[in-house]
Each structure stands twice: as C-alpha cells, then as structure tokens.
Amino acid sequence: MTLAYPKRGLLVLLMALGLTQGNPVEPFQTSLVTCTCQNPHCKGTTCQGLWCTAVLFVDEEGHLQNFKGCGSQNEELCRGRATEFAHHFCCRQSFCNHNVSLSLETTQTPPEQPKVDSQLPLILGPVLALLVLVALGTLGLWHVRRRQEKQRGLYSDLGESSLILKSSEQRDSMLGEFLDSNCTTGSGSGLPFLVQRTVARQVTLVECVGKGRYGEVWRGLWHGESVAVKIFSSRDEQSWFRETEIYNTVLLRHDNILGFIASDMTSRNSSTQLWLITHYHEHGSLYDFLQRQTLEPQLALKLAVSAACGLAHLHVEIFGTQGKPAIAHRDLKSRNVLVKSNLQCCIADLGLAVMHSQGSDYLDIGNNPRVGTKRYMAPEVLDEQIRTDCFESYKWTDIWAFGLVLWEITRRTIVNGIVEDYRPPFYDVVPNDPSFEDMKKVVCIDQQTPTIPNRLAVDPVLSGLAQMMQECWYPNPSARLTALRIKKTLQKLIQGSEKPKVIH
Secondary structure, X not given: XXXXXXXXXXXXXXXXXXXXXXXXXXXXXXXOEEEEOEOOOOOOOEEEEOEEEEEEEEOOOOOEEEEEEEEOOOHHHHHOOXXXXXXXXXXXXXXXXXXXXXXXXXXXXXXXXXXXXOOHHHHHHHHHHHHHHHHHHHHHHHHHHHHHHXXXXXXXXXXXXXXXXXXXXXXXOOHHHHHHHHOOOOOOOOOOHHHHHHHHOOOEEEEEEEEEOOEEEEEEEEOOEEEEEEEEOHHHHHHHHHHHHHHHHOOOOOOOEOOXXXXXXXEEOOEEEEEEEEEOOOOOEHHHHXXXXXXXXXXXXXXXXXXXXXXXXXXXXEOOOOOEOEEEOOOOOHHHEEEOOOOOEEEOOOOOOEEXXXXXXXXXXXXOOOOOOHXXXXXXXXXXXXOOOOHHHHHHHHHHHHHHHHHHHHHOEOEOOEOOOOOOOOOOOOOOOOOHHHHHHHHXXXXXXXXXXXXXXXXXXXXXXXXXXXXXXOOOHHHOOOHHHHHHHHHHHHOOOOOOXXXX
C-alpha cells in the first residue's frame, strides 16, 4: 500500500513494531523499564515501557534503518526470527537496548565442492538424493509445526476475538451477537494491528448512513455480517488516531461502550482514508431514535440507565492486569450515544477522550485541537475556568452533558398521553448552530438550564429523572452527581418496572 503521507505511514509502522513510547496509560500493570529511544516518534533520548526494543529493517527505498525504543504490546514480535528484511530484538532491563548491534539474515552460498574422482558422483548420487529428500521432509515438517505454533500464539493473543475469525470462515452469523454478548469488562481490547488491517481490507461498503463534520459513517459487510465503518475526514485525523490509540491500549469491552473491531489507514480511489470499524446498530444514534420514537416511562429509564452504565465504566479506573485507566469522554451528546437492537444504549466516539491513571498520576489529554460540541458544554468550559490539569474536571463536564441527554429523553416520554416533539437542549434560547458566545451568554451569564416539564412530576420514575437532571447541572462542578451515583440511582428506579415493548 502506498500512503499519501509518509509520516503517517511511518507512524503506523512504528505502532505495528511496538516502537512507540511504551504504553503510558497502563503503567500500573507491571514494572516499567527505561530504554534508549532512537526513532522518529521519540520525544527524548529515553522512554519507558514493559520492555526495550531494537529493530533493524530495510525500508521501501532499500536503506537499512536502525530504530530503538520501548514496547508494551504485540509481544509476539519479540519471538520472531531475523530475516533478510527485518530483525526485532527485545530485552527487559533498563537501557539493555543501548549497545545492541543487530544484523539481518544473509543468503548463504554453498561452499565450492572439491574436485573428486569421476566415479565418486555415481556412488554418492543416490545417497545424496536420499539425504536431500530426508532433509526436505524434515524441513517441511518443521515449517508446518512452526506455522501451527504461530497460529496458536496468535489465537492465544486474540483471546475471545479469535472466535470472530473462526466464525467468519464458517459463514456463521456470530459477529454482532458474539461480540455484543461478550463485551464485558476485561475481555480484551481490539484485534492485533495486522489482523485489523486484514479485516479492514475484507469490508465492503454498502450504504452511507450518516454524515457530519468528522466525515461519514457507512454500513459495511464483513463475511456477510453488518459492521459500521466511520471514515474520518483528513482534517479530523487526530480524532481517528486518538480513538484508535484508546481502543488498542485500553480494555474497553463493555455492553454499553460501542464495540471496536478494527482500525486502518487505507488507500481508496487514489486517496488515503482513515477507517474505524465497529459494531453496527441499525437504530442509529439516540438523537435519530428520539426523532422517530416516543417512549413509555420504562423504555425511557432503560435508555437512561444503560447510557449511565457506559459512562460509569468509562469514568472508573480498574486496577490489575485486566484493568483500565479512568476515561473522560469530553463530547457526550445524544449523537454520540447509539441505540442497540435490545434498546440499550452504548457510548461512541472517543476521539476527544482524556485518560488518567492514579498509580503514576499521569494525565493523557491527547493531541487533538478539536473542542467538544458547544451546545453541551458545561459553564466552566464556556467561561474558560476549567482546571485542565485536573482529571476530575473533565468528568464533571461529562455529567453536565449527561443531564442534557436525560432531558432529551424525558421530552419524548409519554405521561398521561402527553408528549413533546424532539428538540435539542437550549433550542428556545440559541440558534440552530450556536456560537461559543451564544452559549456562554445563556449558560454562564444568564445561568439558564433547560426547562423541565411539570408533567414529569406526576410519574414516580420521571420525577426521579427530573431531580437527577437538576443535580447534574449544579454551577459548582464538584457538587454534581458522579456517574456511579447516577447509575445506582437509576438502577433502583428500574427495579420492578415492566419491560418495554420491542420496536421493530
């Protein structure tokens, strides 16, 4: 594949070789080592990771390149043998890669045979032929066994995800159902990079199901199963990179987080496209769903509690080898919440997410200049008073936005036969595409919040949601509810409620 941008191609190569600067979001999983860092992605002369690496390889122009750095994933590369194109070396002590000298496999030329008597070939010919046959048979058997070992190692690394590939070979309708039913905490992050690229090249785009400033979303087919393909615009490359980074380094499998399948930078129609392949949900976003559907109180609560479960999973830090750092979304809105076939919500679009680990007190805010959606911005963001060095500040802005999503849900909920048309938050006080200053005046200066309909008070479930919304909109960020408290409160409200009617 020829990439339009060499730097991006190099970055993807470094990610595949494990040469990026370690894995800063999971330092608590095991002890880190400090390594010499000499590659285009280095931010200094050293880096930290789970092991040190040194790679000697031949680039596309035939030049030898010698890179050194840190590794934290794709450990199977460390077990590779030197070839005539690349040699990957790993070690697990600080600076153990500093004085490493690597060499590539060279093609051996057979030594010149001494002159022998003319009768000797007649005698040795059959013997040599037999030896050659035995050697070839032994080599073939060794090659088959080595290939089987590699496959076992790959499937071991894939874990449950390997079943996706197996089921596709059997034409089994399991992609969506298997992943949906097994996306629980700790089941693993995405597929390995090389497998992701293979999957991406097997996807056929069928129809465009959405467009926005970020690019387009298509329904695609992979081995007969529907998948969603988000194609990022070139100006939103950082969002693609950030979302890819998070999905590949964090164990995010959860019922209420959009299931990730693969990410790839591919060339289509002589241009470079940035693809993110995820589960496909035919109901679309919560924004689209609320345009079409009115809700019974039980269904409204089901949508709310499932979205709260997803947000709580993002916000919590899980310790241990199967853990994850705490994550703040930073662009939560009804367009970034999808409705699954079982009428539960899942949270999508992590292009602006921020990660934090208590173990190292490391705050990873990414490198994306794009800001969130103005209509959903908390007052401290609009008046530029947010503490950008404090991770809790980002979680509090998510809670403000979640309160607005709850408001959107309750507007479409039927109470005593009364329901309102869908409207976005602050529809009655700002234009359709409000500016930063429009929102700042309404939220910060006038201190307005969306009007909560009086009809909600007559329903015990919706009155609880109304109270919760108000507690999400406190001007003082630290006084707002936590995602875990919202989740537990909603779960109490849903106990004993009737199941909603399934919408086909």
